[in-house]
Amino acid sequence: MYALKEIGKYSTLLYQALRSSTEWSTYRKNLFQELVKVGYDSVPIIVLVGIFTGSVMTLQSAYQLESAFIPLSTIGAIVSESILIELAAVISGLVLAGKVGARVATELGNMRVSEQIDALESMGFNSVSFLVVPRVLAGILMFPVLYIVASIFGVGGGLAAGYFSGSVPPADFLQGARMYFYPWNIVFGFVKSFVFGFIITSIACYKGYYATGGAEGVGKSTTNATVLGCIYILLADFILAVLLL
Amino acid sequence: MNMSNEVKVGITVFLAVVVAIVGFRFMRDMPIFRQSMVISASFDRADGISNGNQVYIKGVRVGSVNNVALTLQSDVRINMRIDTEVPIPIDSQARLTSLGIVEGKSIVIDLGSSTEYVQNGGEIRGIYSETMMEVLGQKGEDLGDEVSNTIAELNQFLRQLNETLDDDTRTTLDETLADARNAVGQISTILTNKQDELDNAIDSGSRMLAQLDTLVTDSRPRVDSLMVTIEQSIADLETVRVELESATGNLNEILEKINHGEGTLGRLVNDASMYENLDSLTFELNKLIKDINENPGRYLRHMSLIEIF
Numbered sequence: 001m002y003a004l005k006e007i008g009k010y011s012t013l014l015y016q017a018l019r020s021s022t023e024w025s026t027y028r029k030n031l032f033q034e035l036v037k038v039g040y041d042s043v044p045i046i047v048l049v050g051i052f053t054g055s056v057m058t059l060q061s062a063y064q065l066e067s068a069f070i071p072l073s074t075i076g077a078i079v080s081e082s083i084l085i086e087l088a089a090v091i092s093g094l095v096l097a098g099k100v101g102a103r104v105a106t107e108l109g110n111m112r113v114s115e116q117i118d119a120l121e122s123m124g125f126n127s128v129s130f131l132v133v134p135r136v137l138a139g140i141l142m143f144p145v146l147y148i149v150a151s152i153f154g155v156g157g158g159l160a161a162g163y164f165s166g167s168v169p170p171a172d173f174l175q176g177a178r179m180y181f182y183p184w185n186i187v188f189g190f191v192k193s194f195v196f197g198f199i200i201t202s203i204a205c206y207k208g209y210y211a212t213g214g215a216e217g218v219g220k221s222t223t224n225a226t227v228l229g230c231i232y233i234l235l236a237d238f239i240l241a242v243l244l245l
Numbered sequence: 246m247n248m249s250n251e252v253k254v255g256i257t258v259f260l261a262v263v264v265a266i267v268g269f270r271f272m273r274d275m276p277i278f279r280q281s282m283v284i285s286a287s288f289d290r291a292d293g294i295s296n297g298n299q300v301y302i303k304g305v306r307v308g309s310v311n312n313v314a315l316t317l318q319s320d321v322r323i324n325m326r327i328d329t330e331v332p333i334p335i336d337s338q339a340r341l342t343s344l345g346i347v348e349g350k351s352i353v354i355d356l357g358s359s360t361e362y363v364q365n366g367g368e369i370r371g372i373y374s375e376t377m378m379e380v381l382g383q384k385g386e387d388l389g390d391e392v393s394n395t396i397a398e399l400n401q402f403l404r405q406l407n408e409t410l411d412d413d414t415r416t417t418l419d420e421t422l423a424d425a426r427n428a429v430g431q432i433s434t435i436l437t438n439k440q441d442e443l444d445n446a447i448d449s450g451s452r453m454l455a456q457l458d459t460l461v462t463d464s465r466p467r468v469d470s471l472m473v474t475i476e477q478s479i480a481d482l483e484t485v486r487v488e489l490e491s492a493t494g495n496l497n498e499i500l501e502k503i504n505h506g507e508g509t510l511g512r513l514v515n516d517a518s519m520y521e522n523l524d525s526l527t528f529e530l531n532k533l534i535k536d537i538n539e540n541p542g543r544y545l546r547h548m549s550l551i552e553i554f
Contacts, residue, residue, distance in 0.1 A: 175299065
């Protein structure tokens with residue numbers, strides 16, 4: 001019963017957001033602010049995530065595939081394919097669930113418990129349009145951008161790790177990466193990052209928007225937003241893999 | 246630098262899009278800032294080839310497979326992107342093969358000798374060359390057939406052997422074996438019974454050998470002197486031989502001289518005139534004797550009996 005009620009509230013909030021997404025003038029300024037906070041400010045951490053994911057993948061694949069019968073190009077294929085299909089989207093998603101989701105949930109929760117949202121409503125602003133729409137839109141728009149960043153730095157990091165550790169020459173790495181490069185994998189990655197962006201921001205907005213119970217309630221809703229964001233990312237990852245592959 | 250939010254977002258998105266496009270072209274192995282040439286080739290089959298497989302000319306990578314599709318003529322058409330300045334003659338061949346046992350498939354273009362070159366979108370001839378593994382696979386099937394044939398024959402042989410070894414034969418065999426065992430037992434008994442005689446025979450044999458040995462030892466000095474005498478005789482014989490040789494040499498010399506008509510004997514042998522002279526002399530003598538017989542007076546005219554006596 002509780003779960004159904006949650007789903008109902010969540011759907012209602014999303015419906016309101018969708019309906020008010022046409023009020024461009026209301027959230028235009030907020031949208032760009034959010035785009036910067038979600039996208040621009042997240043680039044450094046995504047670069048780090050990408051580089052380390054890629055290099056660790058390369059080193060560990062090289063360690064595991066240490067056999068005379070497996071060509072080195074296989075490592076390149078494994079690393080680049082895993083990054084493009086799975087890791088660039090999912091690991092960035094998990095990191096951003098902590099970074100973006102927590103921030104959004106805390107912001108909105110604080111606004112809710114300090115009654116700023118009520119103040120906005122009383123001033124005649126559509127609070128959903130003003131607060132929720134720009135954040136969710138920013139997530140949807142910026143996550144694919146961050147996916148590109150993560151992919152590039154992931155594959156680049158893998159290549160560099162192979163080169164510097166001496167385990168995989170760049171030519172072999174690239175040969176393998178190119179041999180198994182299918183454009184559909186990129187489309188799949190984009191779809192994933194798009195869905196993850198939506199999941200993280202919408203859950204964070206929902207948890208923050210309906211936060212209750214003072215500072216403690218804000219903390220609880222932030223935790224919920226992060227944890228649920230991570231869980232639903234993994235769930236969505238599985239469903240998308242079943243549907244699209 | 247203090248940038249407006251719009252600028253920051255714009256920069257991020259623009260860079261991401263540029264990087265995405267460049268990265269995509271890079272991963273598809275397309276040249277990033279120019280178009281590459283696309284040529285195609287048709288193959289009977291295209292096992293193991295897919296987009297992104299490499300294209301080689303003389304071992305140098307020049308491009309990759311772009312598209313693999315079935316055609317209405319039920320062969321496979323493979324488009325390749327080629328990024329090389331080297332022109333490809335129109336009679337070149339694209340060979341679909343595998344460079345190693347574990348490597349994937351790739352396309353090798355064997356350059357032709359024509360002076361006309363393939364243009365963008367052109368087509369060259371394609372041949373599917375079987376790789377070692379495929380050949381091995383087919384050979385393996387043949388081998389498997391042979392092995393199963395052999396096993397079938399072996400089975401048949403064993404079955405026949407089984408049938409031959411029916412109860413009768415088995416009984417016969419058993420009897421034979423029993424007889425053989427009996428025979429061996431009898432031989433053993435005989436040997437046991439005759440043990441003493443055998444021992445005696447062996448004893449006397451060895452005694453005889455010992456006596457022979459003693460005999461040989463005793464007669465050694467005599468044998469030795471005999472040997473010395475024989476050796477001396479042989480030495481004498483040698484001298485005789487030498488003398489004989491020289492005599493033969495002299496004789497040879499003489500015969501040679503005779504042959505060449507030297508000396509009295511030589512002339513005698515070689516000159517016919519002497520014979521002729523003798524012959525005529527004999528003839529004359531005959532005539533004279535006959536004449537004397539017929540007319541003794543003619544010759545005795547001058548000699549009286551008195552004078553004679």
